[in-house]
Amino acid sequence: MELQLLTYIVVGFTFAIYIGIAIWTKAGSTKEFYVAGGGVPPIANGMATAADWLSAASFISLAGLVSFLGYDGSTWIMGWTGGYVLLAMLLAPYLRKFGKFTVPDFVGDRYYSDIARTVAVICVIFISFTYVAGQMRGVGIVFSRFLQVEVETGVILGMAIVFFYAVLGGMKGITYTQVAQYVVMIFAFTIPAIFLSIQVTDTFLPQIGFGGKIAFEFDNGIEMIEQGTFLLHALDQTVQDLGFSAYTASASGTWNVFMMTAALMLGTAGLPHVIVRFFTTPTVKGARISAGWALVFIAIMYTSIPAVAGFARVNLIKNIQNVEYNAFVNGEARHLDGTVNDGAWFKRWEDSGLLAWNDRNGDGKIQYGAGNAFIGGKPHYNGEVGGHGEKATDNAAPKHELTAQQMRANKEIVNELYVDPDIIVLANPEIAGLPNWVIALMAAGGLAAALSTAAGLLLVISTSIAHDLLGRVIMRDKETGRSKLSEKAELMYARGAAIVAIIVAGYLGINPPGFVAQVVAFAFGLAAASFFPTIIMGIFYKKMNREGAIAGMVTGLVFTFSYIVYFVFMGGDKSNYLFGIAPGGIGTIGAILHMIVAYAVSKVTPPPPAHIQELVENIRVPRGAGAAHAH
Amino acid sequence: MDQNAAQAYWKENISTILKLLVVWFTVSYGFGIIFVEELNAISFGGFKLGFWFAQQGAIFVFLILIFLYTILMDRLEKKYDVHE
Numbered sequence: 001m002e003l004q005l006l007t008y009i010v011v012g013f014t015f016a017i018y019i020g021i022a023i024w025t026k027a028g029s030t031k032e033f034y035v036a037g038g039g040v041p042p043i044a045n046g047m048a049t050a051a052d053w054l055s056a057a058s059f060i061s062l063a064g065l066v067s068f069l070g071y072d073g074s075t076w077i078m079g080w081t082g083g084y085v086l087l088a089m090l091l092a093p094y095l096r097k098f099g100k101f102t103v104p105d106f107v108g109d110r111y112y113s114d115i116a117r118t119v120a121v122i123c124v125i126f127i128s129f130t131y132v133a134g135q136m137r138g139v140g141i142v143f144s145r146f147l148q149v150e151v152e153t154g155v156i157l158g159m160a161i162v163f164f165y166a167v168l169g170g171m172k173g174i175t176y177t178q179v180a181q182y183v184v185m186i187f188a189f190t191i192p193a194i195f196l197s198i199q200v201t202d203t204f205l206p207q208i209g210f211g212g213k214i215a216f217e218f219d220n221g222i223e224m225i226e227q228g229t230f231l232l233h234a235l236d237q238t239v240q241d242l243g244f245s246a247y248t249a250s251a252s253g254t255w256n257v258f259m260m261t262a263a264l265m266l267g268t269a270g271l272p273h274v275i276v277r278f279f280t281t282p283t284v285k286g287a288r289i290s291a292g293w294a295l296v297f298i299a300i301m302y303t304s305i306p307a308v309a310g311f312a313r314v315n316l317i318k319n320i321q322n323v324e325y326n327a328f329v330n331g332e333a334r335h336l337d338g339t340v341n342d343g344a345w346f347k348r349w350e351d352s353g354l355l356a357w358n359d360r361n362g363d364g365k366i367q368y369g370a371g372n373a374f375i376g377g378k379p380h381y382n383g384e385v386g387g388h389g390e391k392a393t394d395n396a397a398p399k400h401e402l403t404a405q406q407m408r409a410n411k412e413i414v415n416e417l418y419v420d421p422d423i424i425v426l427a428n429p430e431i432a433g434l435p436n437w438v439i440a441l442m443a444a445g446g447l448a449a450a451l452s453t454a455a456g457l458l459l460v461i462s463t464s465i466a467h468d469l470l471g472r473v474i475m476r477d478k479e480t481g482r483s484k485l486s487e488k489a490e491l492m493y494a495r496g497a498a499i500v501a502i503i504v505a506g507y508l509g510i511n512p513p514g515f516v517a518q519v520v521a522f523a524f525g526l527a528a529a530s531f532f533p534t535i536i537m538g539i540f541y542k543k544m545n546r547e548g549a550i551a552g553m554v555t556g557l558v559f560t561f562s563y564i565v566y567f568v569f570m571g572g573d574k575s576n577y578l579f580g581i582a583p584g585g586i587g588t589i590g591a592i593l594h595m596i597v598a599y600a601v602s603k604v605t606p607p608p609p610a611h612i613q614e615l616v617e618n619i620r621v622p623r624g625a626g627a628a629h630a631h
Numbered sequence: 632m633d634q635n636a637a638q639a640y641w642k643e644n645i646s647t648i649l650k651l652l653v654v655w656f657t658v659s660y661g662f663g664i665i666f667v668e669e670l671n672a673i674s675f676g677g678f679k680l681g682f683w684f685a686q687q688g689a690i691f692v693f694l695i696l697i698f699l700y701t702i703l704m705d706r707l708e709k710k711y712d713v714h715e
Contacts, residue, residue, distance in 0.1 A: 066686075071667075074685035078659050081690045085655050088697045089648045093704075207687060211676040230677030248671065248682040258664050283715050288704060292697040299690050306686035540645075620641050623713045 003436045007146050010440040014184050015161055018177045022165030025173045030487050033170030033494055034101040034463050035279045042286045044179055046293020049277040051178035052456035053298060056138025059449035064424030066309035070247035075260045081302050083268025088291035091269060092278035094539045096287035097619045103272045103531060104468040110538040111549040112612055114473050119553050123530050124272045124464045130523045132457040136509025138450035145352055146443035155509040159502050166455045167498045174455045181448035186300055188445020192429045192438055193304045196311040199432055201231055206307035217336060218318040221413050231310055238317055242413055243370030259585030266591050267524030270532030273460045284622035312424045315431055320366050322404050325388045345430035350391055354420035358396040364388055369413030373397050379418050461501040466494035522564055529556035529590025542616045547605040552598025560590035640711040647703050651696050658692045
């Protein structure tokens with residue numbers, strides 16, 4: 001069947017399932033809307049948490065990043081999984097015992113302060129919106145590439161779908177939809193991974209094939225790599241031949257890898273849309289196990305990612321190095337073993353702007369190595385067509401006279417290619433020549449990853465506004481301490497807030513602030529420097545008081561925020577890095593500062609009142625955790 | 632529930648968590664980052680050991696740690712009679 005039609009069928013089928021679930025699980029109460037009634041079984045909850053967590057970034061971008069960074073990509077691999085150990089042991093069980101709906105609930109109640117609650121709400125909204133903008137963008141990319149619709153139409157379609165199950169179903173609808181989305185995305189990710197593993201290493205499991213031997217010989221442009229060489233040896237050899245640093249060695253240095261991994265782990269454990277997941281299990285024990293299940297489901301993808309990254313890098317170099325462009329894109333090029341090396345994918349991705357070729361030595365063949373083929377890095381198309389039918393640009397790097405043979409003799413390749421890491425995963429099935437249904441599945445998987453995360457984030461935003469800000473601060477009855485809103489009214493506000501949040505997210509998806517990639521550092525840095533320390537101290541340090549918590553949160557936030565803004569958006573120079581730490585890792589220092597300041601302030605201000613100390617004693621003991629309750 | 636039992640339970644809970652977090656830190660930050668080059672001198676199959684820990688092994692250890700923790704906590708809660 002034709003790819004286009006097949007993609008429509010597969011994507012349409014998955015969407016029908018999501019909408020069906022939304023209608024079936026419509027939420028009737030605030031409890032169902034916020035925490036799915038607190039009755040989600042641990043395995044289902046783990047699966048939903050995994051879907052929530054596995055975002056467009058994990059699905060679409062991560063393998064590509066690791067593919068180009070090699071060892072340094074480990075920061076994400078370890079950072080985005082190791083945080084679950086912290087969640088399971090330090091946060092989830094106690095927050096479940098605490099038994100309310102949101103992270104600001106905990107911060108506001110534990111620190112008996114509306115200022116703390118409001119600071120928490122602002123953090124939740126900021127962190128979640130930066131994150132959601134990236135998801136909607138991911139939706140747009142998948143739609144425009146696989147369904148040939150405009151990015152705008154894609155984003156609006158995505159918004160409509162999320163609207164359906166997030167606004168109607170709340171947490172209940174989202175949770176069960178996410179279970180379905182997890183299944184879709186894990187198939188979409190692992191099936192191509194297995195195909196690739198078999199193709200590159202003759203091994204079924206990618207996790208094992210990663211340490212296996214390559215099943216073919218190829219010419220990397222400098223030397224021949226023999227069949228039967230270990231994949232990772234072939235990679236180390238090849239990328240060094242091409243002028244990059246070794247695949248299995250660190251380029252950014254131990255210190256920065258350390259700090260960034262720590263920031264990502266603490267950030268993972270401090271992200272509100274992840275934490276809120278552990279309010280939805282029936283018991284404290286369930287919260288612990290559910291963190292374990294979540295990591296099982298995440299690990300299936302995360303242990304495949306480095307393998308896919310390795311296969312993709314080898315496959316890419318094998319297919320494009322010194323291939324004649326015209327023959328390649330017309331499907332007439334051949335591999336060394338005589339099989340067809342079909343480059344139709346190259347043309348398609350060139351059209352999407354994520355791939356570009358600049359024939360610098362005029363030999364009509366693609367050469368790939370380290371260095372920029374376009375001035376400033378990314379290609380700017382000028383709408384014209386180059387000498388071989390490629391898309392021409394107005395920032396091509398200068399020409400030279402070296403032939404491929406001379407470069408081979410010099411052991412140095414002049415790069416002619418721009419490859420955006422984002423295409424690695426999505427183009428993988430095409431590069432490897434996998435069947436059409438695998439490519440269609442890929443589109444559905446990318447959408448599932450983006451939509452599931454977006455829905456989780458939107459729910460957190462709407463809950464924060466309706467429940468924490470309106471219900472607990474603005475509309476609170478001063479005398480009784482209760483919300484003046486009826487449950488029905490709060491639910492209505494929550495749905496209203498969700499609608500507004502979806503529209504804002506859609507706007508951000510269509511008009512992305514040009515720095516979506518950098519804001520990820522923001523979201524994680526802020527979560528690491530604000531929520532993680534404040535929750536940990538709230539549970540493990542009984543004497544932590546309101547003054548300490550507020551001082552700590554403000555210090556952590558202001559420090560991390562200013563550091564990232566200064567170095568990422570205002571062009572601060574690397575030589576001024578504090579202890580040489582890149583912005584991605586600064587959340588770790590923010591978290592440490594937060595704890596020091598909070599501790600110092602708590603020592604010189606009055607201790608928390610007795611009923612708060614009792615509350616802390618109470619959340620430390622599992623017995624007596626009822627269902628998550630209203631106020 | 633009596634106060635002393637609650638405190639004894641909490642103490643043992645903390646020491647369990649600390650032991651597991653020592654392993655967590657050693658495997659990820661120790662093997663995967665700080666001593667990665669030293670461990671890379673050791674190979675098995677096509678993997679260098681340090682690199683393997685950073686991109687595969689650490690995740691497997693994280694999984695074992697969480698499930699081990701749930702089992703240990705189950706026992707602990709029964710011992711102090713604080714289970715749900």
